[in-house]
Amino acid sequence: MRKGNQADTEMLKGTLDMMVLRTLATGDAHGHTIAKVIERTSEDVLEVEQGSLYPALHRLEDRGWVSSYWGPSENNRKAKFYRLTTAGRKQLGRETTRWRQMARAIGLVMGENVQTDGRVE
Amino acid sequence: MNWLRIFRREQADLDVQQEIETFLAEETAENLARGMSPEESRRLARIKFGNPQQIRENLWRQNSLTALDSLWRDLRFAARTLRRTPGFALIAVLVMTFGIGASIAAFTIVRSVLLNPLPFPNPERLVRLYETNHTAETGGTFSEWRTQNQSFSDMGIGGSKSHSLSGSGNELPEDVVGGMFSRSVLHTLGVQPVLGRNFAEDEDRPSANPTVLLSWGLWQRRFGGSPSIVNQTIRLDAKLYTIVGVMPAWFAYPDSTVQLWTPIYYEVRPSVIRAIGNHQFWVIGRLKPGVAEAHAVAELTQISRRIYDQHRDIAFVANSASASPLLESIVGDVKTPLYILLGATACVLFIACLNVANLLVARSAARRKEHSIRMALGGGRLQLLRQHLMESFLLSSAGGGLGLVLANGAIEWVIRARQDMARVEAIRMDGYAAAAAVGLVALCALITGLVSSFNVRGVTLLATPQQSSRANSSGRASVRLRAGLLSLEVGLTMVLLIAAGLLLKSYSKLRSANIGCVTENVLQMVIRLPATRYPKGQVESFFETFLSRVRSLPGIHGAGFIKGGVPADGYGPDDGFVVMGQPELPPDQRLFAIHRWVDPGYFAAIGIPIQRGRTFDRNQQFGHATEVIISESFARRYLTGEDPLGKHLSIADDPPRQIVAVVGDTRFAPGESAKPVMYSQLLTDPAGEPHSATLVVRSDSDVTQFGIPIQRLLWQMDREVPASDILTLNQVVGRSILNVSFDAFLLAAFAGMSLLLAAVGLFGVLTYIAVQRTSEMGIRIALGAQKEHLLKLVLVDGLRPALIGLALGLAASAGLTQLIRSMLYQTEPLDPVVIVVVGSVLLLVAIAACLVPAWRASQLDPMRALRA
Numbered sequence: 001m002r003k004g005n006q007a008d009t010e011m012l013k014g015t016l017d018m019m020v021l022r023t024l025a026t027g028d029a030h031g032h033t034i035a036k037v038i039e040r041t042s043e044d045v046l047e048v049e050q051g052s053l054y055p056a057l058h059r060l061e062d063r064g065w066v067s068s069y070w071g072p073s074e075n076n077r078k079a080k081f082y083r084l085t086t087a088g089r090k091q092l093g094r095e096t097t098r099w100r101q102m103a104r105a106i107g108l109v110m111g112e113n114v115q116t117d118g119r120v121e
Numbered sequence: 122m123n124w125l126r127i128f129r130r131e132q133a134d135l136d137v138q139q140e141i142e143t144f145l146a147e148e149t150a151e152n153l154a155r156g157m158s159p160e161e162s163r164r165l166a167r168i169k170f171g172n173p174q175q176i177r178e179n180l181w182r183q184n185s186l187t188a189l190d191s192l193w194r195d196l197r198f199a200a201r202t203l204r205r206t207p208g209f210a211l212i213a214v215l216v217m218t219f220g221i222g223a224s225i226a227a228f229t230i231v232r233s234v235l236l237n238p239l240p241f242p243n244p245e246r247l248v249r250l251y252e253t254n255h256t257a258e259t260g261g262t263f264s265e266w267r268t269q270n271q272s273f274s275d276m277g278i279g280g281s282k283s284h285s286l287s288g289s290g291n292e293l294p295e296d297v298v299g300g301m302f303s304r305s306v307l308h309t310l311g312v313q314p315v316l317g318r319n320f321a322e323d324e325d326r327p328s329a330n331p332t333v334l335l336s337w338g339l340w341q342r343r344f345g346g347s348p349s350i351v352n353q354t355i356r357l358d359a360k361l362y363t364i365v366g367v368m369p370a371w372f373a374y375p376d377s378t379v380q381l382w383t384p385i386y387y388e389v390r391p392s393v394i395r396a397i398g399n400h401q402f403w404v405i406g407r408l409k410p411g412v413a414e415a416h417a418v419a420e421l422t423q424i425s426r427r428i429y430d431q432h433r434d435i436a437f438v439a440n441s442a443s444a445s446p447l448l449e450s451i452v453g454d455v456k457t458p459l460y461i462l463l464g465a466t467a468c469v470l471f472i473a474c475l476n477v478a479n480l481l482v483a484r485s486a487a488r489r490k491e492h493s494i495r496m497a498l499g500g501g502r503l504q505l506l507r508q509h510l511m512e513s514f515l516l517s518s519a520g521g522g523l524g525l526v527l528a529n530g531a532i533e534w535v536i537r538a539r540q541d542m543a544r545v546e547a548i549r550m551d552g553y554a555a556a557a558a559v560g561l562v563a564l565c566a567l568i569t570g571l572v573s574s575f576n577v578r579g580v581t582l583l584a585t586p587q588q589s590s591r592a593n594s595s596g597r598a599s600v601r602l603r604a605g606l607l608s609l610e611v612g613l614t615m616v617l618l619i620a621a622g623l624l625l626k627s628y629s630k631l632r633s634a635n636i637g638c639v640t641e642n643v644l645q646m647v648i649r650l651p652a653t654r655y656p657k658g659q660v661e662s663f664f665e666t667f668l669s670r671v672r673s674l675p676g677i678h679g680a681g682f683i684k685g686g687v688p689a690d691g692y693g694p695d696d697g698f699v700v701m702g703q704p705e706l707p708p709d710q711r712l713f714a715i716h717r718w719v720d721p722g723y724f725a726a727i728g729i730p731i732q733r734g735r736t737f738d739r740n741q742q743f744g745h746a747t748e749v750i751i752s753e754s755f756a757r758r759y760l761t762g763e764d765p766l767g768k769h770l771s772i773a774d775d776p777p778r779q780i781v782a783v784v785g786d787t788r789f790a791p792g793e794s795a796k797p798v799m800y801s802q803l804l805t806d807p808a809g810e811p812h813s814a815t816l817v818v819r820s821d822s823d824v825t826q827f828g829i830p831i832q833r834l835l836w837q838m839d840r841e842v843p844a845s846d847i848l849t850l851n852q853v854v855g856r857s858i859l860n861v862s863f864d865a866f867l868l869a870a871f872a873g874m875s876l877l878l879a880a881v882g883l884f885g886v887l888t889y890i891a892v893q894r895t896s897e898m899g900i901r902i903a904l905g906a907q908k909e910h911l912l913k914l915v916l917v918d919g920l921r922p923a924l925i926g927l928a929l930g931l932a933a934s935a936g937l938t939q940l941i942r943s944m945l946y947q948t949e950p951l952d953p954v955v956i957v958v959v960g961s962v963l964l965l966v967a968i969a970a971c972l973v974p975a976w977r978a979s980q981l982d983p984m985r986a987l988r989a
Binding site: 050051055058059062078079 | 141142
């Protein structure tokens with residue numbers, strides 16, 4: 001989300017947790033990597049605001065969806081790595097499903113050609 | 122959501138700081154790799170990251186529970202505030218401790234004794250049954266009731282009988298209080314022995330082998346709780362009894378002094394337990410489910426009426442029945458005193474709350490500036506109120522915690538001091554006491570907090586800083602509030618003081634009430650001879666030899682024996698009698714009088730004056746009795762206008778005996794009116810087994826020093842004969858009015874405490890008011906006011922609420938003291954002496970409390986006062 005773009009900010013609320021979980025599904029990562037991955041994968045459309053990322057990570061950990069451990073970063077710094085837990089994997093599944101339904105619904109309303117699996121073309 | 126995270130906030134903050142650093146380092150490294158200068162790399166990394174402080178704050182907030190957090194903050198603030206004024210905090214906590222502790226103790230005792238159901242199954246169906254107009258029942262009527270009724274699932278009869286328990290090996294013999302139970306008593310109560318069994322059918326009859334049930338306490342104390350005790354034997358009055366069972370630890374019936382039980386139909390001769398005119402037992406019954414008490418009583422009344430009609434020739438047959446719940450019959454006597462006690466503690470608690478509230482008001486008024494500044498800075502009123510409540514909550518929780526400790530000690534003390542009280546064994550602190558403590562803490566916090574924050578409402582922005590800097594009488598409303606609280610406090614104190622004064626006066630009247638004999642330097646001692654080893658002739662010679670040896674002790678002025686109890690030691694036995702030569706009375710109007718058995722030297726020994734005639738003829742003392750002695754009121758009541766000497770009495774259908782003397786009246790309890798007494802010669806009592814009697818000795822000086830020598834004399838004669846109840850007559854009197862003295866002194870202690878509290882309250886508030894008016898005083902002095910005038914001004918300020926309280930208390934006492942009318946002896950509920958004394962004490966204390974602040978105010982230096 002671009003700063004100053006209110007609509008993007010609004011939309012991303014609640015989806016950040018989901019995207020973090022999705023990112024961790026491919027492997028353990030620390031905060032910086034997670035932010036980078038989200039930005040790159042979204043082709044730099046989404047810019048992760050650090051002010052939300054870290055509280056989000058702690059929140060996810062508090063709910064038991066991710067666990068954490070300290071390890072060396074790529075540049076050999078002490079970094080806190082996050083790992084998806086089983087509960088987190090289930091949560092990711094739930095949120096993905098919900099997200100697809102939502103995206104399809106919005107797509108329908110906007111008159112786009114929507115395929116049955118919810119993907120927007 | 123895991124709310125425990127609130128305690129991990131510090132760690133989470135440290136973690137996130139480390140994460141932020143890592144992020145910046147990674148980003149910087151990437152920027153460097155892109156070929157930027159190190160400085161530029163770091164700068165861009167920081168820009169990209171944004172404000173790290175904000176992240177930390179966000180996370181911190183996320184990890185907090187807002188409500189809990191602000192509560193915690195208030196709590197810490199309150200604790201800090203209290204720490205700043207340790208003196209105030211200490212006083213407030215102590216006051217609360219006393220109030221809450223006393224209340225918890227009183228609540229626990231009232232609950233355990235009066236409200237808790239008896240520990241038997243379905244206790245609401247248990248009733249004590251009475252033959253109307255008698256305090257004890259007969260075995261004859263009982264068996265008719267039991268066999269003919271349809272309303273009760275079972276009934277039991279019991280009585281009391283003390284034994285001398287012989288020691289085995291080196292143990293000393295001891296007197297134990299025993300109970301007699303019919304086999305059906307335990308079944309009626311619904312209790313089983315924990316060890317062994319109840320009496321069998323064939324053990325509850327005259328020809329049975331002696332059997333006994335032990336109390337838990339006796340089993341533990343005397344037999345070390347040995348599990349193989351059942352079927353062993355013990356020696357009671359030198360007879361071998363087989364132990365058939367041990368009762369549960371909680372079991373105490375009729376009261377906790379009873380240590381063993383024997384079968385009643387074995388112990389009591391058939392002619393006594395079958396009689397329908399011999400009232401000396403108690404009867405209990407268990408109502409069948411669904412049967413109303415009134416219905417059951419009506420049925421028993423019918424049975425009694427039938428017996429009465431069939432036996433009009435026998436005296437003392439009741440013609441109807443009555444009943445009361447078993448619990449009521451046990452605790453009925455202590456009900457009023459215990460509720461009074463509870464009321465008194467509630468008063469003290471309320472005074473304690475008011476006092477703390479008063480102190481808080483005084484302090485919060487001193488903090489008005491602080492409050493208005495805080496409100497100007499955006500502090501909500503609710504927040505201020507919350508802080509007030511938090512402070513009083515802290516104070517009362519500390520008081521509640523300490524109060525629990527205090528209550529525990531107080532209850533232990535009461536249990537020790539009042540072993541004679543009904544159900545004293547049932548008193549214990551339990552969950553309810555803890556719940557009561559929590560409730561009281563909340564209540565006190567609310568009362569003190571709300572009362573003291575009334576004047577927070579009045580704070581308006583800016584008005585306060587302006588007002589309190591110049592204007593001198595700060596907040597009329599808060600002054601009035603405090604004066605009102607003070608009046609209430611003084612009023613309650615007045616009520617307590619009057620009640621305590623009445624009880625104390627009544628106690629001193631009882632204590633000095635004439636019981637009809639000498640009480641100074643008289644010692645009594647109960648001696649019991651085992652019946653089996655002392656047949657009739659030997660008892661006589663034993664007592665005679667013993668008496669002559671006691672009399673020969675140097676310093677002893679008189680010694681005598683009495684059976685049935687010395688004056689002030691209770692009503693004891695009574696008997697019906699007929700005056701020979703008087704017209705025959707209808708059976709239901711037969712005469713009866715207290716009956717005692719004494720030796721010829723008794724009257725001289727205890728100082729009962731012989732008004733006419735002479736004492737028993739010594740020569741025929743132990744032979745067949747032909748003489749009887751009566752008391753003055755006996756002569757007045759039953760032989761009006763006749764010469765009693767030479768008349769003959771037939772007591773309990775025995776052969777007539779001649780009246781040889783009239784002696785002075787005695788009272789069976791202090792404060793009782795003189796009841797007719799007749800005296801027979803010692804050891805003519807046909808029911809006198811085992812042969813026990815009370816030795817009475819008198820000397821000129823400290824009589825207690827003879828206790829040991831007399832016991833040694835007894836020991837020389839027979840090592841197995843125990844002496845018990847070794848008491849001076851003054852102690853006997855004290856024992857019989859123990860409940861009165863206990864109630865009086867307890868209430869006096871509470872009243873004294875509340876007087877102190879009220880004085881502290883007066884002093885504190887007046888000091889505060891005086892300080893508030895410092896600049897006003899300064900102006901007055903500067904304008905020429907005299908010191909005496911100022912003194913009077915402040916005094917009146919403090920005495921007005923005290924006087925109003927005095928009047929309030931007096932008015933309330935007029936109604937409330939009626940409640941303790943039944944506890945008073947020769948004292949009217951509105952005794953003028955008590956009221957005047959109490960009123961002046963209270964007034965003097967009030968003046969003393971006001972004098973210091975008033976004097977201080979009058980000594981003000983006007984210059985300093987005005988600058989203050």
